[in-house]
Amino acid sequence: MKTKETQLSLTNRLLTSDGAISVLVVLLGFLVGTVLVALVGKNPLNMYKAILQALSGFNVDNGKMNIRYIGETLNYSVPFILCGLAMAFAARAGLFNIGGEGQYIMGLTVAQVIALLGPQISILHWVLAIIGAMVAGAFWGGIVGILKAKYEVSEVVSTIMLNYIALYVSRIISLQLPGATTYKTENFPKTALLNNSFFQTITNNSMLNNGFFLMIIALLVYWFIMEKTNLGFGLRATGFNKEAARCSGIPVIKSISISMAIAGAFAGLAGGIVALGSFRYGRVLSGMDNYGFNGIAVALVGNSTALGTMLAGFLFGLLKNSQALMQGKQIPKEITFIIQGLIVVFIALRSAIAIYLAWLNKRQLQKEVLNS
Amino acid sequence: MNTLIGMLPSILMIVSPILITAVGGMISEKSGVVNIALEGLMGVGACAAASAHVLMESAGLGTPSIWLSLAIGASIGGLFSLIHAVAAINLNADQTISGTGINLLADGATIFVAQILFNADRTREFRMGMQTDRLGIYPTAYIAIAVVVIAWFVLYKLPFGMHLRACGEHPHAADSVGINVKRIRYIAVLTSGLLAGLAGGCIVLTQTIQYTSNTINGRGFIALAAVSFGRWRPVGVTFAAFLFGTAQAFAIIANNFPSLRVLPSEVFNILPYVITLIALVVFSGKNYAPRANGKPYFKGAS
Numbered sequence: 163m164k165t166k167e168t169q170l171s172l173t174n175r176l177l178t179s180d181g182a183i184s185v186l187v188v189l190l191g192f193l194v195g196t197v198l199v200a201l202v203g204k205n206p207l208n209m210y211k212a213i214l215q216a217l218s219g220f221n222v223d224n225g226k227m228n229i230r231y232i233g234e235t236l237n238y239s240v241p242f243i244l245c246g247l248a249m250a251f252a253a254r255a256g257l258f259n260i261g262g263e264g265q266y267i268m269g270l271t272v273a274q275v276i277a278l279l280g281p282q283i284s285i286l287h288w289v290l291a292i293i294g295a296m297v298a299g300a301f302w303g304g305i306v307g308i309l310k311a312k313y314e315v316s317e318v319v320s321t322i323m324l325n326y327i328a329l330y331v332s333r334i335i336s337l338q339l340p341g342a343t344t345y346k347t348e349n350f351p352k353t354a355l356l357n358n359s360f361f362q363t364i365t366n367n368s369m370l371n372n373g374f375f376l377m378i379i380a381l382l383v384y385w386f387i388m389e390k391t392n393l394g395f396g397l398r399a400t401g402f403n404k405e406a407a408r409c410s411g412i413p414v415i416k417s418i419s420i421s422m423a424i425a426g427a428f429a430g431l432a433g434g435i436v437a438l439g440s441f442r443y444g445r446v447l448s449g450m451d452n453y454g455f456n457g458i459a460v461a462l463v464g465n466s467t468a469l470g471t472m473l474a475g476f477l478f479g480l481l482k483n484s485q486a487l488m489q490g491k492q493i494p495k496e497i498t499f500i501i502q503g504l505i506v507v508f509i510a511l512r513s514a515i516a517i518y519l520a521w522l523n524k525r526q527l528q529k530e531v532l533n534s
Numbered sequence: 535m536n537t538l539i540g541m542l543p544s545i546l547m548i549v550s551p552i553l554i555t556a557v558g559g560m561i562s563e564k565s566g567v568v569n570i571a572l573e574g575l576m577g578v579g580a581c582a583a584a585s586a587h588v589l590m591e592s593a594g595l596g597t598p599s600i601w602l603s604l605a606i607g608a609s610i611g612g613l614f615s616l617i618h619a620v621a622a623i624n625l626n627a628d629q630t631i632s633g634t635g636i637n638l639l640a641d642g643a644t645i646f647v648a649q650i651l652f653n654a655d656r657t658r659e660f661r662m663g664m665q666t667d668r669l670g671i672y673p674t675a676y677i678a679i680a681v682v683v684i685a686w687f688v689l690y691k692l693p694f695g696m697h698l699r700a701c702g703e704h705p706h707a708a709d710s711v712g713i714n715v716k717r718i719r720y721i722a723v724l725t726s727g728l729l730a731g732l733a734g735g736c737i738v739l740t741q742t743i744q745y746t747s748n749t750i751n752g753r754g755f756i757a758l759a760a761v762s763f764g765r766w767r768p769v770g771v772t773f774a775a776f777l778f779g780t781a782q783a784f785a786i787i788a789n790n791f792p793s794l795r796v797l798p799s800e801v802f803n804i805l806p807y808v809i810t811l812i813a814l815v816v817f818s819g820k821n822y823a824p825r826a827n828g829k830p831y832f833k834g835a836s
Contacts, residue, residue, distance in 0.1 A: 313818035330800040494649035499642025506635030
C-alpha cells in the first residue's frame with residue numbers, strides 16, 4: 163500500500179513539474195517526426211546524424227570534425243532565444259505576445275537604416291544601430307501595450323495586425339535605402355558589422371559574432387528584472403491576478419505597457435543582431451523570417467524562465483542549423499518545422515494532464531470513501 | 535469608372551477566398567472557439583488542392599479534377615482543424631497556443647508533402663486552373679456568396695444557429711436547456727476548417743499555378759481581421775472582406791492608375807491591418823465579440 167502511494171506521488175510530481183513536461187513534449191515531437199520520416203520511406207537515422215553534426219561538428223559518415231557547425235548552431239540560437247524572451251517577458255505579465263515577429267522586423271529595419279546612414283565610427287556605429295533596433299522593437303511592442311491597457315484591444319489581434327504592418331513598413335523603408343534593388347540594399351560599411359574575428363578563428367570561420375554576448379547580457383537582464391526587481395514582481399503579480407495586483411497598489415496599466423515595451427526591445431535586439439551579424443547587406447524582406455513566431459514556441463517550451471528559454475532556443479537553433487545537412491542526406495528539411503509545430507501543439511494538449519490529474523484525484527477519493 | 539468595373543473580376547477573385555475563410559472564422563468564434571489557425575488551414579487546403587489537381591490532371595482527368603481538388607482541399611482543411619477542436623473543446627487547451635501550433639505545423643507539413651511528392655519546395659505546376667465565365671468572373675465568387683448566404687440563414691433562421699450562438703454567448707445557459715455545447719463547438723470548428731481549406735484551394739486554382747510557401751501570405755490573418763472588423767456578423771464580415779480584398783487587389787493593380795503610382799504598393803497591403811487596428815480602438819468599450827469567445831467550457835463550474 164505504502165509503495166503504491168509513493169509511486170503515485172512520483173508520477174504526480176512528474177506531471178506537475180513544468181520542466182519534466184517540457185522534456186516530454188519535446189521528446190513526443192521528435193518521436194512523431196521520426197515516425198513521419200520513416201513513413202515516407204526515408205531513414206530517420208540520417209535525420210539524427212544531421213542533428214548530431216550540427217550539435218558537435220562531428221560527421222558520423224566520414225569521421226571528420228568541423229567545429230564551424232557548433233559556431234553556426236550558437237549563432238542561429240541567438241535570435242530564437244531573444245524572441246523567446248520577448249514572448250516570455252510578456253507571458254509573465256499575463257500577455258500573449260504573437261507580435262515578436264513584427265517587433266523583430268522593426269528592429270531589423272532600423273538597424274539596417276542606421277548601418278547604412280549612420281556615422282562610420284568603429285564600435286559606436288554598431289552600438290548605435292543595436293540601440294536603435296531595441297528602441298524600435300520597444301516602440302512596436304509598446305503600441306500593443308497601450309492599446310491593451312487603455313482601449314482593451316486584445317493583444318492577440320493587435321500583434322497579428324502589427325506583424326504585417328511591420329513587414330510592409332519595412333519594405334517601404336528598405337526600398338528607399340542606398341542601392342536598393344527589389345531584394346537587397348548596398349553592402350553595410352565595416353564599422354556597422356557585428357563580426358568578431360576571435361570567434362571566427364576559434365570556430366573555423368562560422369558566422370558567430372558579438373550578438374552572442376548581447377544575447378547573454380539580455381538573458382541576465384531578463385533574469386534580474388523578473389526575479390530581483392520590484393518591476394518584475396509587479397509584472398508577475400499582474401500576470402497571476404490582474405484584479406488582486408490592482409487592489410494591492412500595483413499600477414496595472416503601466417505594468418502592461420512597460421512589459422510589452424521591454425518584450426519588444428528583446429525582439430528588436432534579435433532583429434538588429436540578425437541584420438548586422440548574419441548579413442553583409444540590408445534586406446528588402448519579401449516574407450517573415452519566422453524567428454518571432456518560433457519565439458512563441460521557445461518561450462512555451464522554456465516555461466518563460468531564463469534558463470528554460472535559453473535551452474529551448476539552443477534546441478531550435480540546432481534544428482535550424484541541421485536543416486541544410488538534412489537536405490544533403492535526402493531528408494526534407496521541413497521536418498524540423500513539423501517537429502517545432504508538433505511541440506507547440508503538444509504544449510497546447512498539456513491541459514489534458516490537468517484533466518487526468520483531476521480524474522485521478524476523484525477516483526482515489528471514491529476509493530477511500532468506499533474503503534472506509 | 536470603366537476601369538473600376540473592368541477591375542471587378544480581379545477584385546472578386548481576391549475577395550472570395552478571404553470572405554469564405556472569414557465566414558468560417560466567424561462561425562467558429564460565434565460558437566466560442568477562437569481559431570487563429572485560419573492561415574495554416576488555408577495553407578493546408580491550398581497545398582492539398584494543388585497537389586491533387588496536378589496528379590489528377592496528369593492522370594487525364596479534365597475539368598472534374600478542379601472540383602474534386604477543391605473538395606479534397608476542403609476535407610484536408612477540416613481534418614487539420616480537428617487538432618484544434620480536440621485541443622480547445624475536449625482538453626480545455628489555450629486556443630491561442632493550439633492555433634499557433636497548427637500555423638507552424640502547416641508551414642512545415644505543406645512543403646514537406648511537396649518535397650515527398652514532387653521533390654521540390656513547391657508543388658509541380660498544373661496546366662489548367664479554374665476557368666472564368668462569360669463575365670470574366672471565377673466560380674469562386676459564386677461559391678463565396680453561397681457560403682455567406684447559407685451561413686447567415688443557418689445562424690439566424692434555424693434553431694441550430696441559435697443554439698450555436700448561445701454556446702458562444704453563455705455556454706452554461708445553453709447547456710442547462712439541453713444543448714450539447716461540445717458537439718456544437720465541434721461542428722463549428724470543423725466548418726471553419728472546411729471553409730478555410732476550400733478557400734485555400736480557391737486561391738491556388740484561380741490566382742496561381744502551384745503551391746509555394748508564399749501562396750497564402752497572410753490572407754488567413756486578413757480573414758481573422760475581417761471577422762473582428764465585421765463585428766462577428768455576416769453582413770459586416772462580408773463588407774470587411776470586400777474592403778480588405780479590394781485593398782489587396784489595389785496593391786497588385788495600382789500600376790494601372792497614374793494617380794496611384796506615386797504611392798508604394800505596400801500602402802495598399804497595409805490597409806486591412808491598419809483599418810482593423812483603428813476600428814478596434816474606436817469600437818473599444820462596446821464589446822461586439824461573443825462573450826464566451828476563446829474561453830474553454832467547464833461543465834458544472836459556474
